[in-house]
Amino acid sequence: MTADYDVLILGAGISGIGMACHLARECPEKRVAILERRHAIGGTWDLFRYPGIRSDSDMFSFGYAFRPWHDYKVLADGPSIRQYIADTAREYGVDRYIRFGVKVEAASWSTEQRRWTVIARQEDTGEALTFTCQYLVPCTGYYNHDHGHLPHFAGQERFNGLRIHPQHWPEDLDYHGKRVVVIGSGATAVTLVPAMAGKAAHVTMLQRSPGYIFSVPAYDKISAKLDRVLPTRWVYRLARWRNIRMQRLIYKAARRWPRQIRSWLLAHVEKQVGTGVDMRHFTPGYNPWDERLCAVPDGDLFTVIREGKASVVTDHIETFTEDGILLKSGKVLKADIIVTATGLQLQSLGGMTLRVNGRQLGPGDLMTYKGVLLQDVPNLAYLFGYTNAPWTLKIDMAASYVCRLLKHMDAGDFDMVTAHAPSDEMLDESILGSLQSGYVQRGQGVLPRQGRGLPWRVLHNLEADRKMLLKQAIADPALEFKRAGTRVAPSSARMADPRALSV
Template sequence: MTTEHVDVLIVGAGIAGICAAYYLQTRCPAKRFAILEGRDSLGGTWDLFRYPGVRSDSHMHTFGYAFRPWQSSQAIAEGSDILNYLRETAEEFGIDRAIRYGHRVQRAAWSSADARWTVEAERGPNAEPVQFTCNFLYMCSGYYDYAAGYTPAWPGVERFAGSMVHPQFWPGDLDYAGKRVVVIGSGATAVTLIPALAGRAAHVTMLQRSPTYIVPSPAEDAITDWLHRHLPERLAFAIARWRLILLDMYYYRVMRRKPAFAKKMILQFVQQELGPGYDVATHFSPSYNPWDQRLCLAPDGDLFAAIRSGAASVVTDQIATFTETGIRLRSGQELAADIVVTATGLSLKLLGGVQLAVDGEPVDLSQTMSYKGTMYTGIPNLASAIGYTNASWTLKCELTATYIGRLLNYMDRHGYVQCIPRRQEGVEANTPIVDLTAGYVQRAAEMLPRQGSRMPWKMNQNFLHDLRSIRFSRVNDGTMVFARRGERAPQQASAERTLTPSG
């Protein structure tokens, strides 16, 4: 088995991986890099998800890259348009030439003596073993399992005679025209699917155990369009982007500080959409506060329009059992269905499920702390791209990519070959790095790295705070520990006295 060496190995060719490659080749042009992608095409989520109506859940002026502005007037874009945008971006900057498709990374082992990672992967349909070495490993594979979604074990499901599909693996030949469709779930996928299905299906029912906050949002942004018509392109994009960043931060802050007021306003919007006689309290009033879980967007209120027209309806109840012809609920009501869509969530798999080892010792990610939302205690020369949960994913990915560029350049200037975050005394590991009450997070909470009580260990979910902490703070901040060749950076707190931050 041959071994190929690169300076930086990026895992994942989705929105984060393309972002990482762009900033690496522009900020660190001397670095050789490659991108390993497990699938046969780039795009990540936007290549995998093909269900009807799949779209962004953030404004494209912030979801798109700062270095290649989104040009369309669509504020909320369809998945196929986002995929084309990613493909064009990778081609324009030559990033596509660095992608090795069909490479599924299995294991990565760090050697302090050699100051490098050895990465084992399987290539192609025959799972041919291949090996890479790198000085720095950059994980851009997202945080959920591409191979499996989450589906609960319902009683009697084997009796159902119709079709059952999970949106993550939508069959391209599924014919739902004139069919009775039940979509189980109330999250972003369900809110996206139902209006898209309602136009052709006989009827679509959203069956939810509990409601989700759903907010109508314009599909096109009139103010952004005006800026682009009247100002130079670069200026219009900058103003539009910052306006949207600040608005999102403002609304999030208000909702977190005044949850009762925020809930009241959201439900008023929903009541206006559905009319005074609709039972909003039952079907659209969650038991939790806004942003304990993500809010769902309904572009131009499309979900509410489908409900008003009678093409879709909402049922809030629990499943007692599946039957041959549908679903019987705890209330005794029966929902007839030809097709059941299990929009029941994702399964988390941080770092793509890659098995990590440091100097022969397996790494348990749940025992690590996240540094600036990108690196981890006890793991040298490894970063991961994890975006925001309350704003555009891409905003955090770009901050992370610029920081990694600064970090690598700093190490080169000072002759360092290793870097590792050192946990500070008095910093408690309080919560998982993804701090939401959503089911997909709670199911995996015990497996996730932790975040601390203060910076740089705390995940702020605040772009301005992160801009200061990540882009403008000192690389050698007294927390990151560096080592030159022949030195050994401490992996555990008990060994921290052997090496102090230098440079």
């Protein structure tokens, strides 16, 4: 038997739960279900379990706009974020509509039936499952949850110690008193090093080239003090407003005055690490925001380096040895554990196959309309967040736009909408734009394309997106709306519980 819904969401991470909550708030009459491959809510925050995992944005702006974050810890740890997402799902009742352990393999649209057919599999039993829906909303992010990026290192099979990728961290790993080498210089590496330095004999961060690192307060003292004299909701709104505008100011300044911001960032690091550390390890060869900046709370990375518990080495790997790594400079790093924090492997739509009227389409061959709808793909919204600001700022707006679109379709008695672009609009550039990070460059081909201009160009611009997604009318010459000759029976329930249906 096939389970049928008005809206089917793929993924119960921060994006999928956010989308479901917006539907519960703004389109309560819709029958909604969520398919989640893992066996828990949280997505990324349930997958990654390495020591010290935390947000790389402050939680006042990273949390949902409709459900305030009231803790004063600026960069929250992974378990706290997981709990926040789960609590949000329960508060809005959407946790009851999640089908766990379901891997989606393919989605096929039929214009004749005005329906998506989603083919999936219950992973623990292998049972084949089929779902249908009028509107499909993948909230699967843009990287592969099965495999991170793991380059081949010469001699890696010779190493007698333990080699770990952060995406597959052993929960029972004992690194007390061990020599640890963390390969990488991104957000994962700068988080792991101070988190492991307290127990490990020594932790070395081995990088090919430096990245920008800046310190943020671990605790929001301003909001904590204001909370004593002002209503909590005011304090939250003020903190969110302040932090969003500060982030936007730094980003815009970095793009406009890169040399000045570069000098400011490096001076900040030099003050933190002290005079005994070679600044070449912290001086990137690119401008700020050509790659993402890494935030560290209260300069914890700089503290463990200053105290001698950790160190940074900038070099290239010649080969792994039986007990460590030989570098091209001739230096040897002894190690009991090597952590390969070498990045992500990009993937669109969770790796599922996408077909429209029998024709297979790849996201890497399509653009996005307003950064939400896929070109020439009916009744599908692909939610992804910001790369230069907190992820959920974009997710909240995109989810609101989807709800506005669904209301517009209902009001006009439409059951199909498709975004069509001019034939010469597409550029050979992905939606992640100007970011030069390794994972972005490796995965350019699997991501949707950029257009020459709006609404086909993804700007990663909060102000422009707020206008496009929340203010502009839904009706647009680029959108083709259709009515069916025979209407699908209207929903009779607020949301359908997929566990109560046989599939």
